[in-house]
Amino acid sequence: MAPCHLHKFGGSSLADADCYRRVAHILLTHGHSSDLVVVSAAGKTTNFLYKLLSLSDAGQLWQEELQVLISYQxxxxxxxxxxxxxxxxRERLSTDKAQLVSLLSLEQRNVYQVNQTVSFGERWSARLLAALLREQGVAASHVDATSLLIADEGAVPRIRHEESRNRIKACLANHANERLVITGFICANEHGDTLLLGRNGSDFSATLIAALADIDRCTIWTDVEGVFNADPNKINDATLLSSMSLLEADRLARLGSPVLHSRTLQPLFDVDVSLAVRSSYASHTDFTLIARESTSASAPVVTSLPEVVLLSLQLAGSADELLAELNNQGLTALASWKQGPTHLSLAYTHELAEQVSSWLAGQTDNFAISSLTQSRDYGLVALVSSGAHLYRRSFARLLSRDALPVYQDGLSLVTLVPSPQVNLLTQKVHRRCAGPRKRIGVVLLGAGNIGQAWIDLFRRSVKQLNTELEARVELLGLVSSRKALIREEGIGFDNWQQDFDNAGESWSYPQLFEQLAALKCDELVTLDISASASLTLHYPEFFARGIHMVSANKLAGSGPLAFYRDLKRQLGFRRLYWRYNASCGAGLPVQHALNDLHNSGDRVEAIGGIFSGTLCWLFEQYDGSKPFGELVLEARALGITEPDPRDDLSGRDMQRKLLILAREIGLELELEDIALVSLVPEALAQVSLEEFLSRIDELNEPLAEALADARAQDKVIRYVAQLDKQGGKLKARVALEQVEPDHPYANLTPGDNVFVIRSGFYQNNPLIIRGPGAGREVTAAAVQSDLAHICRDLLQEQ
Known part of the structure; x- marks a missing residue:
């Protein structure tokens, strides 16, 4: 059976006997008999071998140190x-010790002898792990990678892919159904001399062999669970990423990820091999999977380097051509900044900076470089994501005046700051851009016509809202007078009506509050799109439980003054929001306007208008050609009035709306402080609906007289709400009024609302807000606007 998986274990995963046993257990439980294994030297063995070479070169005693290393093995x-x-x-180790003694005793060693010395660690690991597997009944052999990977020599060995692929395929054919434990870190030239693959060479060995062997997946087992969205040693709430695209992983690696290394990833770009990063200490936990395309939405990752070098050039040549040539030379900058046509700044790691400086010094004439300076006072902070552009504004807002402007490419945002600022900025960027997205749950109270319109609107707008807010706003509950549906995982838009219809048939407030308390969200906002008086009486409990409220229901805002004061007091004590723009004027920005006038230092002196689309329609239509009662019945048949037209004709609805606006400008009024002259005769106010409709002609004479009186004075009649506090004396009234034909109340589109606001700034020419003041869509839009405002306010407090 052809191998489908390659497992790579680093030195930390092979540090002691328990680690070896753990690795053997992983191979027995997470793999197949034909899987390949690549190993590093155990623990710090490679460092120890380099130390022996240094002691020997310095003429110091190395024999005791060698015995320490041999004893460890x-x-x-x-x-x-x-x-x-x-x-x-042990016999093989004794032979190796003699060979090491011979190598370390040389007065001079060539590069191949140095490589041979350093490579013993990987050979010991492969030999020991293969023997351990065999003792556990697994067919296993160790393989020296110098027999598989052939390379041309250079600063970094250049693998001969075709020749190496053929050798690997031949080796697999000779060891069918056998686990091969292969040495990492090393390869050979065409003469069989050992070459080293450099820093992180064992990881590179693993992905290279996986690619050449056509293996589906390579897993790098290490001492961390995978790739986190920030360094968990520096950021307490860093979270593990379940997946990343290969391009994102490569960009993160180039910007200094301690887990990923760009060279390790390069063999994967031309093959369909996924890379898993897992913890050998916790093989049962989640891990990170890196593939050509990420299987989930791209999560931003924050990374940093405490120290980088900033190279600054003055040049007369092309900066773009210079950057392209640096890329060709394998000297790609971490980030670059062009200041005008002649100045270029480049960020590099300390390891590369000297090499780049030397190369640039040799290109002075080719690119007309007139000066080259270095600064070592900077560190780097970066965000990596395929959606990096979505975070640019948030990222940039966090920068101090000492930071370089944001460098942006398709996958990252990068800045340099003075080194002492790196940790603080990294924490800020993580918290603002990459930390756990604040989850704001929404519960809809009232799933009738307006509620359904809001759901349709929310469905269309929630994706953009979440993008703008950089948060997760989710619909978690639907509640009507008869049933409640609360779901932690959220309510799907496609089948919400069916799911709600199948919900339980009854609920109580204790049950509802218990379910809301169990929801796992950072904030909870309820939307009261009902006309329920009992619901408004429970507002204090919603606020006591830290739940924000949006109200289209006007009963709380126009309730008893003591109740209203108590609600406002609760909001003041706690970081809570209650918005109720939809309770007066639907989607018209009346309360927004009043708040803006207040914030600008203005003072509102009078508010008036027609706050009922029904009454607007009736009086725009009423010209005496048909009796008023007949017009009311026509409006009822068209669905313009409430089922009981007295709910409109009484003026009580407009009275409540005027009270809401009065309180909004700071007046502490009760509903009874606003005079109300109803259009319903007292004799019809308390009778049944059926009797009222049968006696509706009793409305005709009073309205006909009012119309005739107005016409005699060249005026028209309108049902108007008016509040005026000019001169220190308050007048508040809702009644039928006569107005001039050119008055703002006189010429409306039937069904409109109009609000006329007079203030210190708007005296002779008042502020007029006019438009549809009722309807499913505009009311739903007002509710959505209030919800978005609350979400923004909550997120600005982070």
Whole structure:
């Protein structure tokens, strides 16, 4: 069976005997008999071998240090293997020790002898792990990668892909159904001399062999669970990423990720091999999967480097051509900034900065470079995401005046700041851009016509809203007078009506509050799109539980003054929001306008208008050609009035709306403080609806007389709400009034509302707001606007 998986284990995963046992268990439980394994040197073995070379070169004693290293390997053998197998490996180790003594005793060593010395760590790991697997009944062999990977020499060995692929395929054919444990970090030239693959060479070995062997997945087992959206050693609430695209991973690696290295990823670009990063210490936990295309929405990752070098050039040549040539030379900058046509700044790691400076010094004539300076006072902070552009504004707002402007490419945002600022800015960027998205739950109270219109509007706008807010606003509940549907996972838009219809048939407020308290969200906003008086009486409990409110229901805003004061007091005590623009004027920005006037230092002196679309329609239509009562019945048949027209004709609705506006400008009034002259005769106010409709002709004479009286004075009649506090004396009244034909109340589109506001700034020419003041869509839009405002206010407090 052809191998489908390659497992790579680093030095930290092979640090002691328990680690080796853990690795063997992983291979037995997470793989197949034909899987490949690539290993690094155990623990700090490679560093120890370099130390021996340094001691030898300096003419210092190295024999005792070598014995420490050999003893470490002997202890691993004794602790892991049975006596017979251990004896064989001890004999091999004794031979290796003699070879090391010979190499370290040389007065001069060529590069191949140095490489040979350093490579013993990987050979010991492969040999020991293969023996351990065999003792556990697994067919396994160790393989020296110098027999598989052939390379041309250079600053970094250049692998001969076709020749290496053929050798790997031949090796697999000779070891069918056998686990091969291959040395990482090393390869060979065409003469068989050992070459080193450089920093992080074992990871590169793993992805390279996986690509050449046509393996589906390569897993790098390390001491961390995967790639986090920030360094978990620096950011307490850093979270593990379930997936990343290969391009995102590569950009993150180039910007200094401690887990990923760009060279490791390069073999994966031309093949269909996914890369998993997992913890060998917790193999049961989640991990990060890197593939050509990420399987989930791209999550932003914040990374940083405490120190970078900023190279600044003055040049007369083309900056773009210079950047392109740097890329061709494998010297791509972390980020670059062009200040005008002659100045270019480049950010590099300390490891690359000297090499780049040397190369640039040799290109002075080619690119007309007149000066080159270095600054080592900066660190780097970056955000990586395929949607990086969505975070530019938030990222830029966090920068101090000492920071360089944001560099942006298709996958990242990068800035440099003075080194002491790196940690603080990294934390700020993570919290603002990459931290857990604040989850704002929404519960709709009232699933009737307006509620359905709001759901349709929310469905269309929520994606854009979440993008703008950089948050998750989700519909978690639907509640009507008869049933309640609350879902932690959210309510799907496609089948919400069916799901709601199948919900339980009854609920109580204790049950509802218990369910709301169990929802896992940072904030909860309820939308009261009902006309329920009992619901408004529970507003104090909603606020006591930290739940924000949007009201289209006008009963709370126009309730008893003591109740209203208590609600406002609760909001003041806690960080809570209650918006109720939809309760007066539907989508018309009346309360917005009043608040803006207040914030600008103006003082509102009078508010008046026609706040009922029904009464507007009736009096725009009423010209005496048909009796008023007949016109009311016509409006009822068209659905313009409430089922009981007295709800409109009484003026009580306009009285409540005027009270809401009065309180909005700071007047502490009760409903009874606003005089009300109803259009319903007292004799008809308390009778049944059926009797009222049968006696509706009793409305005709009073309205006909009012119309005739107005016409005698060249005026028209309108049902008007009016509040005026000019001169320190308050007048508040809702009644039928006579107005001039050119008055703002006189010429409206039937069904409109009109609000006329007079203030210190708007005296002789008042502020007029006019438009549809009722209707499903405009009311739903007002509710959505209030919801968006609350969400923005909440997120600005972060």
């Amino acid at each position: 002997q202890t691993l053998i004794e602790q892991l293997l049975s006596s017979d197998t251990a004896r064989v490996l």
